[in-house]
Amino acid sequence: MERIARVRETSGARALLALKCFATWSVFDFMREYMDGTTSSSLNEVRLGHERFGKETHAYSVAYADYEIDEVVSHADKIIFNSISQLERYADNAAGIVRGLRLNPQVSSSSFDLADPARPFSRLGEWDLSKVEAVMDRISGFMIHNNCENSDFSLFDRMLGQIEERFAPLLRNAEWVSLGGGIHFTGDDYPIDQFAERLKRFAGEYGVQVYLEPGEASITKSTTLEVTVLDTLFNGKNLAIVDSSIEAHMLDLLIYRESAKVAPNRGPHRYMICGKSCLAGDIFGEFDFEHELKVGDRISFQDAAGYTMVKKNWFNGVRMPSIAIRELDGSIRTVREFDYADYEQSLS
Numbered sequence: 398m399e400r401i402a403r404v405r406e407t408s409g410a411r412a413l414l415a416l417k418c419f420a421t422w423s424v425f426d427f428m429r430e431y432m433d434g435t436t437s438s439s440l441n442e443v444r445l446g447h448e449r450f451g452k453e454t455h456a457y458s459v460a461y462a463d464y465e466i467d468e469v470v471s472h473a474d475k476i477i478f479n480s481i482s483q484l485e486r487y488a489d490n491a492a493g494i495v496r497g498l499r500l501n502p503q504v505s506s507s508s509f510d511l512a513d514p515a516r517p518f519s520r521l522g523e524w525d526l527s528k529v530e531a532v533m534d535r536i537s538g539f540m541i542h543n544n545c546e547n548s549d550f551s552l553f554d555r556m557l558g559q560i561e562e563r564f565a566p567l568l569r570n571a572e573w574v575s576l577g578g579g580i581h582f583t584g585d586d587y588p589i590d591q592f593a594e595r596l597k598r599f600a601g602e603y604g605v606q607v608y609l610e611p612g613e614a615s616i617t618k619s620t621t622l623e624v625t626v627l628d629t630l631f632n633g634k635n636l637a638i639v640d641s642s643i644e645a646h647m648l649d650l651l652i653y654r655e656s657a658k659v660a661p662n663r664g665p666h667r668y669m670i671c672g673k674s675c676l677a678g679d680i681f682g683e684f685d686f687e688h689e690l691k692v693g694d695r696i697s698f699q700d701a702a703g704y705t706m707v708k709k710n711w712f713n714g715v716r717m718p719s720i721a722i723r724e725l726d727g728s729i730r731t732v733r734e735f736d737y738a739d740y741e742q743s744l745s
């Protein structure tokens with residue numbers, strides 16, 4: 398949070414929490430002191446941002462429906478349409494708030510097709526300059542999200558240069574530009590001052606208020622998933638089964654074929670840590686431990702905040718982990734426990 402605040406101060410950019418990544422509102426009182434507000438992907442998120450976080454509230458969605466647009470507008474300071482046709486359909490509904498459009502620069506830092514906003518035939522934003530120029534009377538700014546887990550400042554810098562080359566005439570007519578999320582500027586080795594300077598230069602060149610929409614960068618290393626070993630077995634490898642499931646509780650790791658993180662991940666005893674759902678590939682990863690694992694041992698998966706609690710599901714009816722907050726004085730406060738009624742109510 399302090400790194401975000403420093404970038405805001407030195408660059409003049411505003412930072413909005415991307416609720417799609419992290420929407421645990423019981424810590425919003427704390428985050429609010431360091432950030433300018435929230436951005437959203439749906440009516441539910443924009444309402445949560447408005448009611449639980451406050452400050453500035455941006456609305457964005459890949460597509461709004463007729464039955465929700467007025468309520469979306471009632472919760473937002475700014476609305477960013479994904480397409481010119483959505484802008485034209487709802488420009489009048491949103492006439493009372495600031496309106497913008499998503500641009501797609503057709504270049505991104507993603508190496509994963511699934512998460513690449515610049516993938517061929519991408520539906521995420523407009524890219525035709527002349528078409529966008531024709532609707533400039535109805536918008537005052539743009540959102541561009543083309544970074545993805547990008548911890549390389551020079552790549553960010555290069556891609557921003559490409560955006561400037563391509564969209565300069567639009568940027569010169571804009572009052573604000575959101576550069577989206579996906580920039581790992583809170584990472585330990587990130588050249589944060591160079592980054593802030595680049596944002597400031599961009600803002601000065603086009604006379605725009607810059608926004609950032611950090612999701613992951615807001616909560617990196619803030620959270621752990623604490624699990625307990627339920628069983629161990631040897632099937633050619635040492636296996637340990639824990640009281641959680643990657644599919645239910647850390648789904649993104651499964652989707653992107655990544656391993657969970659355990660620290661220090663050192664020692665002579667290697668185990669494959671497996672979830673308790675029926676999915677054969679319900680595996681958190683292979684890790685090294687100082688001691689042999691036994692039933693009842695606790696394992697702590699690190700850096701577990703992003704795209705976890707917003708995606709948790711009841712697959713196999715696996716028990717949902719409680720949510721607890723460690724206060725700055727070290728004390729732990731449980732803010733949510735889940736029981737059978739929550740499982741039953743998630744169904745019908």
Ligand SMILES: Cc1ncc(COP(=O)(O)O)c(C=O)c1O
Nearest residue numbers: 415418542578579610611612613
């Ligand atoms: C428009 C937009 N803004 C912000 C984000 C947050 O990205 P991250 O969590 O990688 O910072 C995303 C992620 O998909 C996004 O699509």
